[in-house]
Amino acid sequence: xxxxxxxxxxxxxxxxxxxxxxxxxxxxxxxxxxxxxxxxxxxxxxxxxxxxxxxxxxxxxxxxxxxxxxxxxxxxxxxxxxxxxxxxxxxxxxxxxxxxxxxxxxxxxxxxxxxxxxxxxxxxxxxxxxxxxxxxxxxxxxxxxxxxxxxxxxxxxxxxxxxxxxxxxxxxxxxxxxxxxxxxxxxxxxxxxxxxxxxxxxxxxxxxxxxxxxxxxxxxxxxxxxxxxxxxxxxxxxxxxxxxxxxxxxxxxxxxxxxxxxxxxxxxxxxxxxxxxxxxxxxxxxxxxxxxxxxxxxxxxxxxxxxxxxxxxxxxxxxxxxxxxxxxxxxxxxxxxxxxxxxxxxxxxxxxxxxxxxxxxxxxxxx
Numbered sequence: 001x002x003x004x005x006x007x008x009x010x011x012x013x014x015x016x017x018x019x020x021x022x023x024x025x026x027x028x029x030x031x032x033x034x035x036x037x038x039x040x041x042x043x044x045x046x047x048x049x050x051x052x053x054x055x056x057x058x059x060x061x062x063x064x065x066x067x068x069x070x071x072x073x074x075x076x077x078x079x080x081x082x083x084x085x086x087x088x089x090x091x092x093x094x095x096x097x098x099x100x101x102x103x104x105x106x107x108x109x110x111x112x113x114x115x116x117x118x119x120x121x122x123x124x125x126x127x128x129x130x131x132x133x134x135x136x137x138x139x140x141x142x143x144x145x146x147x148x149x150x151x152x153x154x155x156x157x158x159x160x161x162x163x164x165x166x167x168x169x170x171x172x173x174x175x176x177x178x179x180x181x182x183x184x185x186x187x188x189x190x191x192x193x194x195x196x197x198x199x200x201x202x203x204x205x206x207x208x209x210x211x212x213x214x215x216x217x218x219x220x221x222x223x224x225x226x227x228x229x230x231x232x233x234x235x236x237x238x239x240x241x242x243x244x245x246x247x248x249x250x251x252x253x254x255x256x257x258x259x260x261x262x263x264x265x266x267x268x269x270x271x272x273x274x275x276x277x278x279x280x281x282x283x284x285x286x287x288x289x290x291x292x293x294x295x296x297x298x299x300x301x302x303x304x305x306x307x308x309x310x311x312x313x314x315x316x317x318x319x320x321x322x323x324x325x326x327x328x329x330x331x332x333x334x335x336x337x338x339x340x341x342x343x344x345x346x347x348x349x350x351x352x353x354x355x356x357x358x359x360x361x362x363x364x365x366x367x
Contacts, residue, residue, distance in 0.1 A: 003027040004115070005046040007037030007063060008081060009055045013104070017050065017081075020108050021115075034058030038066050041073050048118055050102075053082045053093070061096055068097045074209050077118040081106075097209060125207075151191065154184040194330045197263070201337045215342055217257035220367060223248050223286050225262065226295060230269055230284055237273040244283045254293050254362040256342045261362075264338050267331035268297050268358050276301030276355070292345070292361035304350040335360070 004026045008014045011032065018028045029044050031037035034051075035058045041049060049067065053060035060080055067073045079100045080093050090101050099121070102114050162177045169177075204210050219225070227245060234243040254261065272282045280300040287294050336346045339360045350356035 001025065001027045002048070002119075003029065003044060003046040004048045004050060005029045005031065005037065005040055005044060006050045007031045007034060007040075007055075007060070008050075008052040009033055010052070013052070013081070017111065020111060024112060034060065034063045037063050041067055041076070042070065045072060046076060048077045048079070048115060050079050050081055053080055053084060053089070061093070064093070064096050064098060068209060068213075074213075075207070077122055079114055079118065097212065148188065148191070151184050151188045155181055155188070158184070191330075194334060197334055198330060198337075201334065201341065204341065205337075211341055214257065214260070215255055217255070217260075218253045218365075219256055219258045219261045220253045221250065222252070222254045222261055222293065222362075223250055223295075225258070226265055226284060226286065229262065229265055230282075233266070233269045233273060234282070239273060239278060239282070242273075242276075242278070242280060242282055244281050246283065246285045247287055249286045249288060249293060251367055252293060252364045253367050254364050256338075256344075256362055260338050260342070264335045264360060265295065267335040268360070271332060271358075272297050272299040272301070272356075275299065280355075288364070289361065291363055293364040294359055294361040296357055296359040298355065298357040300355040303352040303354050303356055304348070305352050309348050309350060332358075 004021055006014060006017050006021070006028060007030075008017070009032055014030055014032060018030050021028050029040050029046060031040050034055050037049075037051060038058070040046075041063075051060045051063050060082075064078055064080075067076065067078060077099045078097065079102060080098050081102050081104060082089065082093075083104045084090070085103055093101060099118055100114055102110060158177055158180050162174065162181075166174070204214070227248070230243055230245060231240065234240045256264075269282070269284075276282060276299040281298075282300075283296075283298040285296045285298075287296075339346045339362065342362055344360060344362040347359045348356065349359075
């Protein structure tokens with residue numbers, strides 16, 4: 001039996017609504033104010049919440065905000081019961097995460113139809129998530145053994161050589177081989193992390209509540225982070241002299257978490273160095289365009305074909321087993337997906353044999 005929580009400070013509406021829904025076969029919990037409603041929501045974890053807007057002390061908007069901020073209750077369908085007919089009030093509720101509005105006074109049919117619509121919507125969403133998870137599972141099952149095998153063979157091969165020649169080679173050579181093992185192990189770690197990140201992003205893609213929560217995060221002074229990551233990456237590739245940074249923008253924040261911003265830029269700058277040769281420039285430029293901070297990374301590497309650019313979807317990468325030497329890898333797919341989840345833009349311009357420019361943009365605010 002599905003459980004519905006009804007929150008309203010008007011006793012007549014509360015009792016009438018509860019009676020109608022009990023007759024329809026629902027398990028009904030009631031609260032006569034917002035504070036009690038929040039407590040019951042966390043305690044009972046209902047399948048759906050009906051809530052009045054205008055209540056003393058804790059109004060419906062505060063109830064909704066609190067419900068959406070808690071991981072256990074964030075995805076519960078939430079319908080406002082309201083006497084407001086103005087579009088501005090409905091828009092305000094929708095912006096805060098409400099699923100629907102029922103205008104008072106309402107009939108039994110209007111109430112039941114609104115609830116049925118939410119069940120249908122919820123079932124469709126659950127089916128979409130299930131299909132997406134199954135698709136990701138198939139892709140990972142196909143690709144993960146291939147990716148692991150490549151790097152593990154490098155580790156095992158180096159370790160075997162080290163074992164068989166340990167008495168004949170110098171200590172400096174041992175240190176060098178140990179460095180190769182560490183490098184390959186770090187690659188294996190990154191492959192694992194990228195697959196886990198991809199699975200997480202795919203599960204988020206169809207969840208508007210979690211997407212809204214992600215977009216509420218902020219990174220302050222992102223360009224300073226760009227500079228730090230770029231020089232660190234250039235040093236790792238022993239190409240500090242190849243790095244050129246132009247037109248820095250400061251005193252802003254972007255609408256993305258620090259962790260996700262770091263992931264996006266780290267993947268892109270890593271690709272720029274990985275797919276270009278020593279002494280070839282890697283350039284970074286930041287600029288403001290409309291309401292977006294734009295960051296461009298340009299390399300003078302091998303470039304990409306039109307098919308590669310058009311095929312930057314994880315499924316295409318998996319099926320073609322494209323990684324490193326053969327393709328651009330999962331990192332670029334992840335970077336693009338993170339930017340788009342945050343409402344940003346992702347543009348790739350490339351000429352085969354000449355190089356690639358990737359520009360991504362995110363909403364910014366002045367600080």
